[in-house]
Amino acid sequence: xxxxxxxxxxxxxxxxxxxxxxTVIFANSLGTDLHLWDDIVARLPGIRAVRFDKRGHxxxxxxxxxxxxxxxxxxxxxxxxxxxxxxxxxxxxxGGMIGQALASxxxxxxxxxxxxxxxxxxxxxxxxxxxxxxxxxGGIEAIADPVMERWFAPAFCNGPDLAPWRNMLIRSPLDxxxxxxxxxxxxxxxxxxATLRLPVLVIGGEDDGASPPDLVxxxxxxxxxxxxxxLPQTGHIPPVEASDEMAALLQGFIAGL
Ligand SMILES: O=C(O)CCC(=O)CC(=O)O
Numbered sequence: 551x552x553x554x555x556x557x558x559x560x561x562x563x564x565x566x567x568x569x570x571x572x573t574v575i576f577a578n579s580l581g582t583d584l585h586l587w588d589d590i591v592a593r594l595p596g597i598r599a600v601r602f603d604k605r606g607h608x609x610x611x612x613x614x615x616x617x618x619x620x621x622x623x624x625x626x627x628x629x630x631x632x633x634x635x636x637x638x639x640x641x642x643x644x645g646g647m648i649g650q651a652l653a654s655x656x657x658x659x660x661x662x663x664x665x666x667x668x669x670x671x672x673x674x675x676x677x678x679x680x681x682x683x684x685x686x687x688g689g690i691e692a693i694a695d696p697v698m699e700r701w702f703a704p705a706f707c708n709g710p711d712l713a714p715w716r717n718m719l720i721r722s723p724l725d726x727x728x729x730x731x732x733x734x735x736x737x738x739x740x741x742x743x744a745t746l747r748l749p750v751l752v753i754g755g756e757d758d759g760a761s762p763p764d765l766v767x768x769x770x771x772x773x774x775x776x777x778x779x780x781l782p783q784t785g786h787i788p789p790v791e792a793s794d795e796m797a798a799l800l801q802g803f804i805a806g807l
Contacts, residue, residue, distance in 0.1 A: 551609065554602075554624075554631050559611025561624055563602035565632060566591050571598040572804055573634025577625060577645030579667075579787065580730050581690065581697070581719040583608030586642070590789045593797035597804065600632045604648070606726020616729050618644070618737040622651035629659050636661035638804055643668050643761060643786065644730060647737055654742035662807045663746070664800060666753040667786050669765045670739040670772070678735035682728050690720045690727060700759030702785040715790060743772050750776040751803040753796065755784035777803070 553560040564584060574597045576587045584601035591599045604621050606612035625648055629635050639660050641649030646668025653663050684692050694716055698707050706712065750773050754766035763780050770778040779799055784792040 553610075554628055556624060556627055558605060558613025558616075561602055561605070561611070561628065562609035563600060563628055563632070565598065565600050567595065567598045569598065571596050572807075573598045573600060573632065573637040574800075574804065575625060575629060575632075575637050575639045576601045577621075577639070577641035577648045578602075578604060578607065579643035579645055580734070581607075581722045581727055582715075582787075583718065583722075585718070586787070587789055589793035590797050590800065593793060594801060598634060600628065600634075600637075602628055604645075604730070606723055606729045610726075612723065612726045612729060614729075616733055618647045618651050618733050618739070619655065621648045621733065622655055625649075625652050626656050626659060635659045638662040638664070638807065640664040640666065640800065641668065642666045642789065643672070644734055647672070647734070647739060650739045650743045650746070651737075653746050653748060654739070657746075657748060660748055662749045662751070662803060664751045664753065664803060665766075665769065665776075666788060666796070667755055667758050667761045667766065669761050669769045670743045671737065672734055672761060672765075675735045678731045682731050685724060685727065690722060690724060694720050700785065701787045702791055703755070703757035703783050705783065706785070706791045715787070740772070743769065746773050749803075749807055751799065752776050752778045753788060753799060754778070754780040755786060755788055755792075756780055756782045757784060758786045760786040
């Protein structure tokens, strides 16, 4: 369990796959840790997969307040430490916002970008403040059921495989979750994302209640040449719910770079 020592504390990461494979960095969504990508990494044995727990999530320290750009600086430091630049960056939701910020701040580090179930701006400051208020009073459990309905299409949400992911959410460190909500409330990457000029694959989910298809399509339209794929009967978290389909999309994108 390696950790990168950064000014705010320790950032947990792991590397899987062959040393000579293409380096692919994976960035998680809100309230998840690097196990989000287990089924994807298992399906792509040829890549060198670098995963990390962003500040305040999983086994990483929090440190204090953070912005999406701050998370992106952490990802840049990890790319420096892990080597392999320029890398392919795959980010889901807030992880995709980290990817958008990183691609505009440090285009030299990336050769391809996958933006999954994300947008340049997600939610409103008022909605994030209300969510923070709810969980400060009742814990993350208080929001878990509606979050699951945004994360997963009905068949998965009502099935036997939901429990581990619900547990991952409700066991997230509360202060880390709140810090990420505050980062989301303050982030609008629209102008930066419109300047991106690299190969981009955009993935959405037909049943995504957190970043609905129209939001994802609008982001794709900002980026010249971006490829767009909306997965049917899939919610906000395709690496869990549609891992075969998402792995195939990633495989094709990486092979074409
Ligand atoms: O998943 C994210 O990173 C942020 C978007 C969101 O609000 C997801 C959720 O429904 O909790």
